Amino acid sequence: MDTNVIAFLVAFSVLLFFIFWLKKKEKEKIIFNPEWDGISWTNHSIQNILNEDLCKNCLNHKHCGIRKDAENIKDKYDAKFILTRCKTFQANNSLKMRKKPKQQKHFGVIVWVNPFTENMREKQCMCINDCRNLNINDRGKNCPMANELYTLCVQCNLATIVFSCPVWDEIQKVI
Numbered sequence: 706m707d708t709n710v711i712a713f714l715v716a717f718s719v720l721l722f723f724i725f726w727l728k729k730k731e732k733e734k735i736i737f738n739p740e741w742d743g744i745s746w747t748n749h750s751i752q753n754i755l756n757e758d759l760c761k762n763c764l765n766h767k768h769c770g771i772r773k774d775a776e777n778i779k780d781k782y783d784a785k786f787i788l789t790r791c792k793t794f795q796a797n798n799s800l801k802m803r804k805k806p807k808q809q810k811h812f813g814v815i816v817w818v819n820p821f822t823e824n825m826r827e828k829q830c831m832c833i834n835d836c837r838n839l840n841i842n843d844r845g846k847n848c849p850m851a852n853e854l855y856t857l858c859v860q861c862n863l864a865t866i867v868f869s870c871p872v873w874d875e876i877q878k879v880i
Contacts, residue, residue: 792863793861
């Protein structure tokens with residue numbers, strides 16, 4: 706076979722590889738884009754991260770008071786969120802997470818952190834992304850769920866990503 710043909714085939718194969726690799730990376734990008742489904746605002750771009758919840762990957766999952774309190778908030782407000790930081794986390798043997806949890810110091814306390822979700826929390830959590838019902842300077846102006854979640858997070862050294870909320874109200878951005 707001619708060396709030019711071989712060189713062309715190799716170059717073409719490399720080009721195809723990079724095109725498919727870029728397409729795959731594009732699909733993995735997560736864009737904050739909540740949509741109203743008739744009942745609740747949902748950030749669909751992260752709905753597929755349920756397996757990343759520290760609670761669901763914890764040995765104490767069934768008996769944990771923190772999980773019960775978090776589930777009560779979810780049920781009470783018809784919201785969906787996962788825990789991305791927790792002080793009492795104990796990894797089970799069959800972790801379904803993309804990255805193994807690590808211990809880190811947050812606010813002076815050693816907590817377990819899911820590095821995958823922690824990296825997206827500030828960009829994807831509906832509460833801290835353009836919700837007019839969250840006021841970090843005046844908690845009295847927050848929606849009740851935000852206040853209950855905040856209290857639970859402070860008391861138990863947690864961090865959450867809210868990805869579905871019936872009262873999320875987008876702040877109008879000035880362009």
